[in-house]
Amino acid sequence: MLYREAGQFKSSYGEDQQIFPIRQDRIAIALLLVVAFVVVPLVGNQYWLSALITPFLIFALAALGLNILTGYAGQLSLGTAAFMAVGAFMAYNFVLRMPWLGVIPSFVLAGLCAALVGVVFGLPSLRIKGFYLAVATLACQFFVLWVIQRWGWITNNSASGVITAQTITLFGYPLTSPAAKYLFTLSVVVVLALAAKNLMRSETGRAFMAVRDMDVAASVIGIPMMKTKLLAFAISSFYCGVAGALYAYTYLGTVEPEAFTLDLSFRVLFMIIIGGVGPILGSFLGAAFITLFPILLNLATSGVSHALGIEVPHAMVSNLELIVFGSLIIFFLIVEPSGLARLWQITKEKLRLWPFPH
Amino acid sequence: MDIVFFFEVLTGGLLAGVMYSLVALGFVLIYKASGVFNFAQGAMVFFAALTFVSLVERGMNSWVALVVTLVVMIVLGVVTERVVLRPLVNQPQITLFMATIGLTFVLEGLSQLVWGSQPHNLEVGIPDVPIVWLTEKWNVSISQFDIFAALVAGALVAVLALFFQKTRIGRALRAVADDHQAALAVGIPLQHIWAIVWAVAGGVALVAGLLWGARNGVQFALTFLALKALPVLLIGGFESIPGAILGGLIIGASEKLAEVYFGPMVGGGIESWFAYVMALLFLLVRPEGLFGEKHIDRV
Numbered sequence: 001m002l003y004r005e006a007g008q009f010k011s012s013y014g015e016d017q018q019i020f021p022i023r024q025d026r027i028a029i030a031l032l033l034v035v036a037f038v039v040v041p042l043v044g045n046q047y048w049l050s051a052l053i054t055p056f057l058i059f060a061l062a063a064l065g066l067n068i069l070t071g072y073a074g075q076l077s078l079g080t081a082a083f084m085a086v087g088a089f090m091a092y093n094f095v096l097r098m099p100w101l102g103v104i105p106s107f108v109l110a111g112l113c114a115a116l117v118g119v120v121f122g123l124p125s126l127r128i129k130g131f132y133l134a135v136a137t138l139a140c141q142f143f144v145l146w147v148i149q150r151w152g153w154i155t156n157n158s159a160s161g162v163i164t165a166q167t168i169t170l171f172g173y174p175l176t177s178p179a180a181k182y183l184f185t186l187s188v189v190v191v192l193a194l195a196a197k198n199l200m201r202s203e204t205g206r207a208f209m210a211v212r213d214m215d216v217a218a219s220v221i222g223i224p225m226m227k228t229k230l231l232a233f234a235i236s237s238f239y240c241g242v243a244g245a246l247y248a249y250t251y252l253g254t255v256e257p258e259a260f261t262l263d264l265s266f267r268v269l270f271m272i273i274i275g276g277v278g279p280i281l282g283s284f285l286g287a288a289f290i291t292l293f294p295i296l297l298n299l300a301t302s303g304v305s306h307a308l309g310i311e312v313p314h315a316m317v318s319n320l321e322l323i324v325f326g327s328l329i330i331f332f333l334i335v336e337p338s339g340l341a342r343l344w345q346i347t348k349e350k351l352r353l354w355p356f357p358h
Numbered sequence: 359m360d361i362v363f364f365f366e367v368l369t370g371g372l373l374a375g376v377m378y379s380l381v382a383l384g385f386v387l388i389y390k391a392s393g394v395f396n397f398a399q400g401a402m403v404f405f406a407a408l409t410f411v412s413l414v415e416r417g418m419n420s421w422v423a424l425v426v427t428l429v430v431m432i433v434l435g436v437v438t439e440r441v442v443l444r445p446l447v448n449q450p451q452i453t454l455f456m457a458t459i460g461l462t463f464v465l466e467g468l469s470q471l472v473w474g475s476q477p478h479n480l481e482v483g484i485p486d487v488p489i490v491w492l493t494e495k496w497n498v499s500i501s502q503f504d505i506f507a508a509l510v511a512g513a514l515v516a517v518l519a520l521f522f523q524k525t526r527i528g529r530a531l532r533a534v535a536d537d538h539q540a541a542l543a544v545g546i547p548l549q550h551i552w553a554i555v556w557a558v559a560g561g562v563a564l565v566a567g568l569l570w571g572a573r574n575g576v577q578f579a580l581t582f583l584a585l586k587a588l589p590v591l592l593i594g595g596f597e598s599i600p601g602a603i604l605g606g607l608i609i610g611a612s613e614k615l616a617e618v619y620f621g622p623m624v625g626g627g628i629e630s631w632f633a634y635v636m637a638l639l640f641l642l643v644r645p646e647g648l649f650g651e652k653h654i655d656r657v
Contacts, residue, residue, distance in 0.1 A: 127645045135588045139634035319471040326463030334445040
């Protein structure tokens, strides 16, 4: 009853092709945007905004980037963190060396640099696939970090290799408060997410999916393999690069190369697996789960130890968290291999009939 | 170029390569038989070494500890098959891969929870010192321990080869590796086979853990060994035991040579990525590695 598209007739091509064809979806998205842009900054306190919601959005963007590559174009990559690092450090350099450029062009240029690196390390995908490709992208992960650590120009010759993100100004308004940073991040993420959603309905997106489903068949029906695969790497790395720039500027503040290790790549990969490989909603759900879960787990363990009145040593807690986290990933994969987005699909189908049984 | 020095570096690299092969071997065994890319192999190495060392430190005889650890690893393999792999049969490979990353976390947490996270020293009775007569005769310093490790690795490969070629279980393993469905059709119990493979991989992890632990100390860094073994797999091919050995030798030798002759030119620290970039270049020529199965696509 609540979610039924019966009676919503399309009378023009424009209506038929809009991004959200169902009225309820449009209302839900509009409500969500209002809540995100107006209610959250008013209600949320500093801690929530800067330590939870902003990183969630940034990770959602990175997961979206990986999802374009892995979920839509079918190329498994373990180099996400490296692309994020390129974005973060290049954004730093553009802001530092070309201050007249403005924030948004700097971030876009940083994203383009990441895209360039992505294309270079995407080249092996023309010859290899599957796990061979996944391991090959590890080369990118290690090589990029090494370059950042060795080449002093990138970190502006900082002795420790740590950079401090400058205060960025948007239209003459400095982004210093958590709410301002949050709103900036949110705007970028919303724009890029809508762009991704739209891209996947275009010819390019359909070419990606054809390559994912079977690349030989795709090339037989005339999809240019090289262009499609490299474009997938470029777009994905662009998203990751922008996410990295946001990570540095709106979340971390001070950035060291060690922030972008393989662990980060795995975290982003977990997000799209748990959220669901493919649907764009999945990236957001997965990012929310992975960002919030350790915090919830932490609260839970401290709550339990308080209730039992015993002092649990810190090392034990972190090891327990590792175990629970690992088990949970296995559990999720077994119970719902298509991820949280699939659960949402099922819910929608149920809502279509509710409250009637048929 | 000093030829003796070159030879010394080369031998050191080759012997280090054998150690890489040991870790890669565990990957190959599991990938061959079940198509699972087992990222947890590094964690298994760490878990095995830590269990052994902790048992010895608690006063257990080292042979008894060895047997106990082996039993623990076999139980671990069987449990993994039962809890993680069996419910995930027929899932895409990436799902299984992710599950093994989950398993990595569980193993890392579990081993440190049970045994503590402080690093340990491990003595296997072979000191890590240069062999005297080689040094005297040709002025080449080659560690006694490296030779020992290479011999152990060689013996292990020989035993595995015999096991695969001559025993009934070994033949069943090869049948499963060739074709899961055909193997099932002739009545080979797939799940037993997987449990056995994981148990064997656990045993290989134990050997690798002991040797690496004796060399570098038993510490958390052992889990990163998995990352060292991956380029070896790329070069050797994911399905080939000889490939793992040869790949290890190539990676070990070229890595050491590059570190000595090429590293100083670019500021050092290249060992983190050199093997990967080399494997990448290698793949451009041979996409399935040296001995990997050639992949034929049909539409």
